[in-house]
Amino acid sequence: MTTLTITRPDDWHVHLRDGAVLKNTVADISRYFGRAIIMPNLVPPVTNVELATQYHQRIMAENPQAHFTPLMVLYLTDDTSADDIKAAKASGLVYAAKLYPAGATTNSSSGVTDINNIKDVLAAMQAEEMPLLVHGEVTSHDIDIFDREAVFIETILTPLVKQFPQLKVVLEHITTKQAVDFVNQASDNVAATITAHHLLFNRNHMLVGGIRPHYFCLPILKRNIHQQALIDAATSGCAKFFLGTDSAPHAQQAKETACGCAGCYTAHAAIELYAEAFEQAGALDKLEAFASLNGPAFYNLPVNQDTITLEKSSWPVPELMEFGADQVVPIRANETIAWQVK
């Protein structure tokens, strides 16, 4: 196949950041995505409607393409109230709320320290039909970093979905076979996003032949059997799995250092990278469901009405991208990508 036309896709998990880099992230994400779920882990985080409204305005001020709509998300803290959820729902601007276990990932220090602190908030979300988005990793020091997702599912998420069976839950950026199995066995109220980098890479890509900080993200890349489980899930056609890039830029010097930040930048080539992964799996015919249909169905939103066309034609990714005063090293820097959007 040399061209592929699909319904315009959406990105159900992306970090646009703020300030000078917003111009670049907004330009990249709005190139062909119709909508994007905008992660709220700014400093300070987007914890209420007022902050979400202001962030929405800053995004729109960067003049995204006309086909693009940012969908805002509330950052849950120990202090979030049921009223915050009601106000968010009433705003019409906020589409979900995000659970970051405190300390689990980039800018999560204001996150939730104990799930019991937000039980009334979760009840309000269930009543208001507001999806809960989850960074699914435990943070205790005695749990190995490669096990943190599986332990979270077992100890936090399984009881949570039992207690709130009508709550819509998206387990974000899943990385393990345990996560795939959990989502498959759960009710239709439970879904997951999968990144392009977790489909294309495993921990060998990050650690064999030298440590490659630009592959370092959270949850961390796992071994190849987990990568294969993610590929099988994404290409299965199952409506519970959909596209979420987790594109998360960090300045080059914040990644290439003794203690580097977690996050991979993929928004320069998001659907193109997914197309490579689906092609390698012999499943390009399943890309449209994953990228354009399953997400809106879960969020009860209409599917985009227009299409985009991908062409099998290789192009070079630059070594660096200028983001405000920063430089970002994108995934595939200095290499090529096999597909491009016409």
Ligand SMILES: NC(=O)N[C@@H](CC(=O)O)C(=O)O
């Ligand atoms: N995925 C990452 O490794 N990093 C994300 C945070 C997140 O999504 O966990 C970031 O904001 O940099």
Ligand SMILES: [Zn+2]
């Ligand atoms: Zn996360």
Ligand SMILES: [Zn+2]
């Ligand atoms: Zn993320």
